[in-house]
Amino acid sequence: MEHYFQPEIERASRDQIRAWQDERLAKTVRHVYDHVPYYRTRMQEKGLTPEDIQSVDDLHKLPFLTKDDLREAYPYGLLAKPLSDCVRIQSTSGTTGRRVVAFYTQHDIDLWDECCARAIVAAGGTRDDVVHVCYGYGLFTGGPGLNGGSHKVGSLTLPMSSGNTERQIQFMCDLGSTILCCTPSYAAYLAESIHERGLQDKIKLKAGIFGAEAWTEEMRADIQNKLGIKAYDIYGLTEISGPGVSFECSEQTGMHINEDHFIAEIINPQTGEVLPDGEKGELVFTSITKEAFPLLRYRTRDICVLNRKPCSCGRTHVKMSKPMGRSDDMLIIKGVNVFPSQIEAVLLQQGYPANYQILVSRENNSDRLEVQVEMVPEMFSDSVSEIAQREKELINALKAMLGIYAKVTLVEPKTIARSEGKAVRVIDTRNLY
Amino acid sequence: MTINQLSVFVENKIGSLVDVTKTLYENEIDMRTLSVAETPDFGVLRAIVNDPEKTARLLTDAGYVCKLTPVLAVAIDDRPGGMYRVLQTLEQHSINLEYTYAFVTRTTDTAYMVLRVADNEKAIQVLQEQNIRLVSAQEVFKL
Numbered sequence A: 001m002e003h004y005f006q007p008e009i010e011r012a013s014r015d016q017i018r019a020w021q022d023e024r025l026a027k028t029v030r031h032v033y034d035h036v037p038y039y040r041t042r043m044q045e046k047g048l049t050p051e052d053i054q055s056v057d058d059l060h061k062l063p064f065l066t067k068d069d070l071r072e073a074y075p076y077g078l079l080a081k082p083l084s085d086c087v088r089i090q091s092t093s094g095t096t097g098r099r100v101v102a103f104y105t106q107h108d109i110d111l112w113d114e115c116c117a118r119a120i121v122a123a124g125g126t127r128d129d130v131v132h133v134c135y136g137y138g139l140f141t142g143g144p145g146l147n148g149g150s151h152k153v154g155s156l157t158l159p160m161s162s163g164n165t166e167r168q169i170q171f172m173c174d175l176g177s178t179i180l181c182c183t184p185s186y187a188a189y190l191a192e193s194i195h196e197r198g199l200q201d202k203i204k205l206k207a208g209i210f211g212a213e214a215w216t217e218e219m220r221a222d223i224q225n226k227l228g229i230k231a232y233d234i235y236g237l238t239e240i241s242g243p244g245v246s247f248e249c250s251e252q253t254g255m256h257i258n259e260d261h262f263i264a265e266i267i268n269p270q271t272g273e274v275l276p277d278g279e280k281g282e283l284v285f286t287s288i289t290k291e292a293f294p295l296l297r298y299r300t301r302d303i304c305v306l307n308r309k310p311c312s313c314g315r316t317h318v319k320m321s322k323p324m325g326r327s328d329d330m331l332i333i334k335g336v337n338v339f340p341s342q343i344e345a346v347l348l349q350q351g352y353p354a355n356y357q358i359l360v361s362r363e364n365n366s367d368r369l370e371v372q373v374e375m376v377p378e379m380f381s382d383s384v385s386e387i388a389q390r391e392k393e394l395i396n397a398l399k400a401m402l403g404i405y406a407k408v409t410l411v412e413p414k415t416i417a418r419s420e421g422k423a424v425r426v427i428d429t430r431n432l433y
Numbered sequence B: 001m002t003i004n005q006l007s008v009f010v011e012n013k014i015g016s017l018v019d020v021t022k023t024l025y026e027n028e029i030d031m032r033t034l035s036v037a038e039t040p041d042f043g044v045l046r047a048i049v050n051d052p053e054k055t056a057r058l059l060t061d062a063g064y065v066c067k068l069t070p071v072l073a074v075a076i077d078d079r080p081g082g083m084y085r086v087l088q089t090l091e092q093h094s095i096n097l098e099y100t101y102a103f104v105t106r107t108t109d110t111a112y113m114v115l116r117v118a119d120n121e122k123a124i125q126v127l128q129e130q131n132i133r134l135v136s137a138q139e140v141f142k143l
């Protein structure tokens, strides 16, 4: 039996959703035109006034916004409300250049929390659940988002934050956590740690809500088996609000975008042309209910497909696929586009663990790709030729997937560093820039 | 009449071997023989130890991937052609030999061969028919 946090919204008719979007888009455009010089200038450059944007059909007229634009505007350049109306900031993990800072009014926090509450209820959460949040708390939106959503649902919230695996497992056992919220790589690590300690019978988990990094169906199956739970995907980005922009339902075939708050488009990343539903391209979001930091046509860099086929869960909001790659993560090796997620999928298919590292280097002016994988008991043999044969099969499968040769190196267990937050999987030493 | 051989996955660097053998030494594991089969990247350490189950547990807890495999050990006659007779017998009966290594002990003059074959039952039968003496784990450790 499917449950909804806000059934009247989550199951609204397509016409109703469209009516909300038309009205809220026009209102948001008027609001930013009047209050954010940056938007006014960009619209005037295109000869646009707020009257030109009456409905979703007019959306394509607006210019795109990129992460670079957000960095340029740091810190207040896109702020659409007086600071005195803002109650919170969150920020992206900026590895290069300036960070992006997003502002929230109380209204913005509330709608973000509601989005996360929808995700928790879709994963089976109720006020009787114990929601164990081990996303990081702080500037990162993971912890605060799921924390807020759990409060809205009325679940008992465990604000564990990330790290300290011993304590995570102890609280999980002692307080009977039922819903786990963290990154999928940390969920896999926790599952392994729980098994190592023989505590699988002591935990009461029934579901997990995992996001903030790429993961595969194989990884999902592995986590679901090891923890005996159903694992749900969740998607979001700080720029748009945080986790909960979209979330998975029981069907597990894509994430419903909260279309009453965010309009999604898929574009050709090269030309900017809007693509029809079902085509693969870059995901673009427009937030239409936010007050302090509404973004128009923000390019996420995530490559996705949208699907409007009716869903068995009863929700009417469009579904997005799991991101199939991120142009930021994309490696160009020997002129070929390589996504780490492709390599991970092959490893899992072949029976290797998700503990791997991708090393890219340059030797004699030629790119060299190496994949280091940890040995596991299932792949080990007393016969060297048998191991070498499996290694060769892995090399062939990688070649079939990527189109280029990857050297495979088998390493001893637990020698590849495991992160408790986002996984660092790629070491690129080419220094091409 | 098989012996449980311990194999351990090691990276092909001296430090890995040092670490494994240190763990064995510190836990007072009695080891009769040790060999390493290697490729340029990794190696498989093979050892005959007095308590293979316990040793496998120790190494697994220490973070290694290991495995126990039933292998055959035979005593080699102290006369020319002893080793040849063993291999020839296996070949004549089309028993596939995955690998083999020999070892000697301090207390006897006899040499021993460890045989990893595809079909232990059949190998035992044909070796016994040729009066080639199979050695038990007890015997190996009382040598």
Ligand SMILES: [Zn+2]
Residues within 6 Å of the ligand: A249, A250, A251, A256, A311, A312, A313, A314, A315
């Ligand atoms: Zn659904």
